[in-house]
Amino acid sequence: MSDAAEVSRRNVLITGGVAAAAAPLLRGHRTGPALILRPETVAAPPPEQVHVQFGADAASQVAVSWAAAAAAARPRVRLGDAEHGFGRYEEAEERVYTEALTGEIVYTYHARLGFLAPDTEYVYEVLHDGAPPVAGTFRTGPRGRSRGFRFTSFGDQSIPAPVGLGLGPATANAGYIVDAVDALDPLFHLMNGDLCYANISDVPVATWASFFTNNMRSARYRPWMPTAGNHENEVANGPQGYLAYQTRFELPDNGSAQFRGNWYAFTVGPVRVLALNNDDVCLQDGGFSSYRRDHVPGYQANGDNPYITGYSQGLQRAWLEAELALARTSPEIDWIVVCMHQVAMSSAHFNGADLGIRQQFLPLFDAYGVDLVVAGHEHHFERTFPVRGVLPGSTVLTPAPRGSDPAEIDTRDGTVHMIIGGGGHSTPTPLSDFDVPHDGVLIVGVGPGSPQAQHPTITVTEPAPWSAYRDLRTPYGFASFDVTPVEHGGTTSITVTHYGAAAGSPGYAPLDQFVMRKPLGPEPRRAERRPERAGSAAR
Ligand SMILES: [Fe+2]
Numbered sequence: 001m002s003d004a005a006e007v008s009r010r011n012v013l014i015t016g017g018v019a020a021a022a023a024p025l026l027r028g029h030r031t032g033p034a035l036i037l038r039p040e041t042v043a044a045p046p047p048e049q050v051h052v053q054f055g056a057d058a059a060s061q062v063a064v065s066w067a068a069a070a071a072a073a074r075p076r077v078r079l080g081d082a083e084h085g086f087g088r089y090e091e092a093e094e095r096v097y098t099e100a101l102t103g104e105i106v107y108t109y110h111a112r113l114g115f116l117a118p119d120t121e122y123v124y125e126v127l128h129d130g131a132p133p134v135a136g137t138f139r140t141g142p143r144g145r146s147r148g149f150r151f152t153s154f155g156d157q158s159i160p161a162p163v164g165l166g167l168g169p170a171t172a173n174a175g176y177i178v179d180a181v182d183a184l185d186p187l188f189h190l191m192n193g194d195l196c197y198a199n200i201s202d203v204p205v206a207t208w209a210s211f212f213t214n215n216m217r218s219a220r221y222r223p224w225m226p227t228a229g230n231h232e233n234e235v236a237n238g239p240q241g242y243l244a245y246q247t248r249f250e251l252p253d254n255g256s257a258q259f260r261g262n263w264y265a266f267t268v269g270p271v272r273v274l275a276l277n278n279d280d281v282c283l284q285d286g287g288f289s290s291y292r293r294d295h296v297p298g299y300q301a302n303g304d305n306p307y308i309t310g311y312s313q314g315l316q317r318a319w320l321e322a323e324l325a326l327a328r329t330s331p332e333i334d335w336i337v338v339c340m341h342q343v344a345m346s347s348a349h350f351n352g353a354d355l356g357i358r359q360q361f362l363p364l365f366d367a368y369g370v371d372l373v374v375a376g377h378e379h380h381f382e383r384t385f386p387v388r389g390v391l392p393g394s395t396v397l398t399p400a401p402r403g404s405d406p407a408e409i410d411t412r413d414g415t416v417h418m419i420i421g422g423g424g425h426s427t428p429t430p431l432s433d434f435d436v437p438h439d440g441v442l443i444v445g446v447g448p449g450s451p452q453a454q455h456p457t458i459t460v461t462e463p464a465p466w467s468a469y470r471d472l473r474t475p476y477g478f479a480s481f482d483v484t485p486v487e488h489g490g491t492t493s494i495t496v497t498h499y500g501a502a503a504g505s506p507g508y509a510p511l512d513q514f515v516m517r518k519p520l521g522p523e524p525r526r527a528e529r530r531p532e533r534a535g536s537a538a539r
């Protein structure tokens with residue numbers, strides 16, 4: 001069979017019929033043999049940990065990334081689609097880093113594919129000379145409001161089984177959740193930070209490998225887009241500890257070579273997604289690892305410091321404001337979604353929310369009408385009413401709710417925040433950490449600390465009228481978001497469903513649902529949003 005015929009046949013399987021009907025065929029296709037079997041030797045290191053990411057324009061740009069145990073010869077991607085066959089090769093860039101703890105060299109490869117057709121299924125092979133290929137597929141995003149789609153999100157996943165000394169978290173649910181997400185066939189998935197907790201492991205490279213190998217059964221078929229949490233801060237791997245994260249992912253350009261990948265944006269249909277790195281603005285000392293302190297060679301002599309608050313010196317915030325201004329005035333964008341790690345509100349005595357986020361980011365979310373924030377860090381599920389501004393008289397910038405209907409929300413009134421931190425960590429937020437009655441918990445500062453001793457957090461409680469729903473009993477879960485770009489009557493909506501599972505259970509059931517809906521077109525309240533909050537943003 002010719003390559004073109006092979007691609008064409010597979011795409012008939014993949015694209016024929018509605019998504020629901022195609023899913024079993026697609027799944028069968030995934031478990032089948034690689035696209036092209038070659039008789040070559042397997043002496044060379046094979047591609048592993050394959051995953052895809054959207055570029056800045058999801059309708060036309062996708063990156064394929066992978067790792068190898070040693071330097072690969074001629075790393076490249078062979079791309080095909082039903083119309084053109086396997087006519088296209090794209091060379092991959094090699095990016096390498098050395099793990100400061102162990103001295104291991106990690107080889108990663110990234111092939112950037114541009115000029116793709118929107119809303120189109122592609123097949124690809126990852127190739128090294130002398131190694132068997134690894135096949136995958138992806139679908140590009142729709143253009144504009146042409147078609148609805150689904151995305152999913154969770155944070156704080158960890159890995160499915162312990163590695164090394166077992167210092168980092170690992171649960172069966174960290175594996176089960178991959179299948180649960182994949183079964184919903186999302187166009188893409190958002191990972192809200194604390195990906196695999198490599199920073200507290202004695203074997204960080206193996207931890208990353210376990211993470212990508214676990215997620216690969218979904219992430220090589222659909223983008224799993226990350227944001228960096230405090231546990232991506234692996235002190236001594238680069239100036240802020242993010243070198244592994246930055247090297248392993250190929251993310252849209254943010255204009256800064258130094259901070260590439262730490263924050264970025266991409267567009268899918270009428271949705272603009274902004275991924276942020278909250279360690280830049282948080283007051284808490286979240287990246288500290290006593291294992292790295294005690295075992296990274298030269299930790300003290302080199303002045304390594306995991307407390308990185310303010311590291312971008314305002315660069316990220318300036319980028320965010322420019323991006324928000326662009327998105328909010330774009331006639332193409334109806335929804336602005338922020339993906340970040342630490343939270344602006346929480347009603348659990350777990351980590352707590354962080355005042356730094358309220359000072360630096362929330363005024364911008366208010367000024368430019370961010371619709372939705374997805375986060376993690378707190379290892380449970382909670383969501384807010386739309387919030388904008390602060391409660392009168394609040395000294396800690398407690399966000400003010402602008403609605404009281406937990407089921408249907410008009411995000412012209414404010415931003416909905418979601419904590420989706422039940423990805424799989426072995427310590428979910430315990431029931432005893434929730435206040436009754438329902439208070440908010442906020443980190444307002446830190447006590448003395450140093451690179452050798454974590455700064456203790458200083459917390460206060462506050463009223464929590466912003467809290468619309470929290471799940472105290474279901475430790476693990478994720479959310480799905482069904483985007484309907486155009487509805488009868490001239491509205492657009494996103495239907496949100498939270499799926500939860502018991503510890504040790506692969507059964508994820510829908511437990512909570514709400515709808516965000518607003519009219520299409522210019523937002524009548526937009527002008528009202530700007531002045532008062534933009535001025536307070538510099539606090
Ligand atoms: Fe976490």
Ligand SMILES: [Fe+2]
Pocket residue numbers: 194229230231286341376377378
């Ligand atoms: Fe965290």
